[in-house]
Amino acid sequence: MGRKGSSPGPTGAIIGGMEMSDRGSPLPMGEMTVQKPRIKTERHCRDIPFLILFGLFWLGMVANSGFGWNQGNPRRLLYGLDYKGQLCEGDFDVKYWMNPNQVYDSGVVDNPFNIKDARAICLKSCPSTSANGTLGWVCDYPEGPITLTKTEWADRTYDYFDTLSAELKNTSLNLLGPCYPVLFNSSNFFWSCQLTASPSNESLAQWTSLGGVSVNQGEFIVKAIQDLLSAPGEIFKRYIADLENAWPVLVVCGGIAPLLLSIVWLVVIRLFAGVVTWITIIVLNFATIAVTVYLYIKAGWIGTDAISAVIGSDAVDTLALETSHSMQNHLKIVAVVMTIISVIIVLITVVLIKRVFMAVAVLKVASKAIGAIPSLMIYPVFPALVLLFFFVYWMVTLLYLFSAGEITQNVCNNGCCAYDLLAGNVTCGGCCGYEFHHTKNIVWSIFYHIFGGFWTAAFINACSLTIIAGAVVSYYWVRGERALLPTFPVLSSTKRLLRYSLGSVAIGSFLVAVIQMIRFILEFIRNKLKAVEAAPGGCLISILCCCAQCCLGCIEWTLKFINRNAYIVIAIKGKGFFRAAAKASGLIINNILRVGTVNVLGDFVLFLGKACVSVAGAFFAFLMLDQHRYKSGSNKVSSPLFPVLFCWIFGYSIASMFFGVVEMAIDTILLSFCIDCEENNGNARFAPPLLMDTLGRHARYEEERKSARRG
Numbered sequence: 001m002g003r004k005g006s007s008p009g010p011t012g013a014i015i016g017g018m019e020m021s022d023r024g025s026p027l028p029m030g031e032m033t034v035q036k037p038r039i040k041t042e043r044h045c046r047d048i049p050f051l052i053l054f055g056l057f058w059l060g061m062v063a064n065s066g067f068g069w070n071q072g073n074p075r076r077l078l079y080g081l082d083y084k085g086q087l088c089e090g091d092f093d094v095k096y097w098m099n100p101n102q103v104y105d106s107g108v109v110d111n112p113f114n115i116k117d118a119r120a121i122c123l124k125s126c127p128s129t130s131a132n133g134t135l136g137w138v139c140d141y142p143e144g145p146i147t148l149t150k151t152e153w154a155d156r157t158y159d160y161f162d163t164l165s166a167e168l169k170n171t172s173l174n175l176l177g178p179c180y181p182v183l184f185n186s187s188n189f190f191w192s193c194q195l196t197a198s199p200s201n202e203s204l205a206q207w208t209s210l211g212g213v214s215v216n217q218g219e220f221i222v223k224a225i226q227d228l229l230s231a232p233g234e235i236f237k238r239y240i241a242d243l244e245n246a247w248p249v250l251v252v253c254g255g256i257a258p259l260l261l262s263i264v265w266l267v268v269i270r271l272f273a274g275v276v277t278w279i280t281i282i283v284l285n286f287a288t289i290a291v292t293v294y295l296y297i298k299a300g301w302i303g304t305d306a307i308s309a310v311i312g313s314d315a316v317d318t319l320a321l322e323t324s325h326s327m328q329n330h331l332k333i334v335a336v337v338m339t340i341i342s343v344i345i346v347l348i349t350v351v352l353i354k355r356v357f358m359a360v361a362v363l364k365v366a367s368k369a370i371g372a373i374p375s376l377m378i379y380p381v382f383p384a385l386v387l388l389f390f391f392v393y394w395m396v397t398l399l400y401l402f403s404a405g406e407i408t409q410n411v412c413n414n415g416c417c418a419y420d421l422l423a424g425n426v427t428c429g430g431c432c433g434y435e436f437h438h439t440k441n442i443v444w445s446i447f448y449h450i451f452g453g454f455w456t457a458a459f460i461n462a463c464s465l466t467i468i469a470g471a472v473v474s475y476y477w478v479r480g481e482r483a484l485l486p487t488f489p490v491l492s493s494t495k496r497l498l499r500y501s502l503g504s505v506a507i508g509s510f511l512v513a514v515i516q517m518i519r520f521i522l523e524f525i526r527n528k529l530k531a532v533e534a535a536p537g538g539c540l541i542s543i544l545c546c547c548a549q550c551c552l553g554c555i556e557w558t559l560k561f562i563n564r565n566a567y568i569v570i571a572i573k574g575k576g577f578f579r580a581a582a583k584a585s586g587l588i589i590n591n592i593l594r595v596g597t598v599n600v601l602g603d604f605v606l607f608l609g610k611a612c613v614s615v616a617g618a619f620f621a622f623l624m625l626d627q628h629r630y631k632s633g634s635n636k637v638s639s640p641l642f643p644v645l646f647c648w649i650f651g652y653s654i655a656s657m658f659f660g661v662v663e664m665a666i667d668t669i670l671l672s673f674c675i676d677c678e679e680n681n682g683n684a685r686f687a688p689p690l691l692m693d694t695l696g697r698h699a700r701y702e703e704e705r706k707s708a709r710r711g
Helices: 048-071 100-109 150-155 168-175 199-210 221-227 233-247 247-273 273-298 316-351 356-372 381-400 440-478 490-529 530-534 539-573 575-592 592-625 641-679 687-711
Strands: 093-096 122-123 135-140 181-183 187-188 193-194 406-408 418-420 425-427 433-438
Touching: 048 381, 048 440, 048 490, 093 181, 100 221, 100 575, 168 181, 168 418, 168 592, 193 221, 193 530, 221 425, 233 247, 233 641, 247 273, 247 356, 247 381, 247 592, 247 641, 273 316, 273 356, 273 592, 316 641, 356 440, 356 641, 381 440, 381 641, 418 530, 440 490, 440 539, 440 641, 490 539, 539 641, 592 641
Parallel strands: 093 193
Antiparallel strands: 093 122, 135 181, 187 193, 406 433, 418 425
């Protein structure tokens, strides 16, 4: 390699390399030829327009976040609205429908009345019939002639029927308010009062003796509320709100636990590459089986510890428990998927057990490179923390954006009547309920924020990969000689990235984000077409969507593979993204048989490690969410599925940061080997001895397999 003067070794922060003879020993100084540096010293800023675009995009992210924080209220995702359009929150966070006949009518299929237009108020807790046989009442908010404060109203268990005039008592007995009888027991289901199918006999008898109108009863009352709470939109809102309630679980099991497990794994694999590989395979198999069994338990297939939609310890009618079934059905689907994954992992382990020995040798090569640059073992902490902080910011902002919008009154023609305390008479118009709606601007803001999450996460990962590659190439091009390495290889690589190549990684991450966003939009559209899919011939839409997702998934995987190798060429040569991608692709195609199997096997073992860490984090999340804190009260999580899914996704992302050190070390050394061979007529002159030994062993292994087949 090139030298300034006669001084061998590295030139400043940029690595040179010792030129080797054909026997693998350094050439004497007099016989060394002048060669250009393997890591380019004279670089230029590349792909600046894309770096500017990324900066402008993030200015938009900040403005978009400010808009969401100003307009949103995450509590809207969890709690309901009363008949005045006010949010049930704070001490009065439970939604209660006062008129049982309206609830019944909304459950009748042929009746146009919608439960969203039924008269509902916000209470502290769901009312129940009196234990001593007296008739209880729930009266409207105190206003007009009712001079009680809201606190006094709550202290009276919402009952001021005895203070009403004869006229108001008569309208109440006709189910026109302002007071309504408590004839049905009710329980808190997702902060809405689920009524039982049958009224209390004692309360109904007193209601009849007072001259109250006929009250409908039956399963339609349960079904009306159950259908409302089980609607896909309501379930999705509860899942989003679960992330807010379960944020300690997300931080611990989606961030801290994967962080610690990955650090431990990285340190241990440096010392015991072979042992860790086998332990990882065994633990992964047991962990996937354990998670599958746990899902079977929570889904109700094993034991009696299935999830329940009940908040608190109220007694519930058997029919009301059907509200929990949709949650359990989701867990059953995941349990089936997890069963398939477990079987696949076990089969892959059995089939590839012989090739694992080759993967162990590859890991030893990477471990030696990491051992020569110890800072690589702690470096992933920094991008992992950046990713964790970004995730917290992104998730909180998404909650605010998703809860931003307008509260508008429904358009209906119900002709329902109720007593208006402020007007002082019974009114039969304008009693439509209120709902929360997203405007088009909010929808675009949400999509913008989601794309920003894809792009930024990919950008952070791309920067991390390029820095690791820049440090590892310094190890390869000095033939693994520690004395010839720069003092701070990781810091030198970081400086080169920040000064010259941020625009290049912005392009690579942008392309990945575009594919991910297209897949997200396609899935969003497919969910909007659920009704069409259920119609005759709708299966064609499902097939087309699945095929499109499969093709896009293959494109995304290929793009990520090309990007990784492009970042390695950028670290070595300082090229722009597209030129680096073309160079890397050509090298891989020309040397696919030489390094393909080694690369795939190493990546497979590392994938097992990442899966093991992420599954362990998901399992810990299940255990934490199974505590009493998340089963009742204001912290209740409607279903553990969504928080656990997020813990698994971000646990896998953080684990990828750490395991990416070994993975990127393997890819970098192998691609450097290809460049070395290309520049030296097919003979690698700078490859570390351990790498040459590994490739030689692989060649002998393949030759033995061919001979065995011929025999």
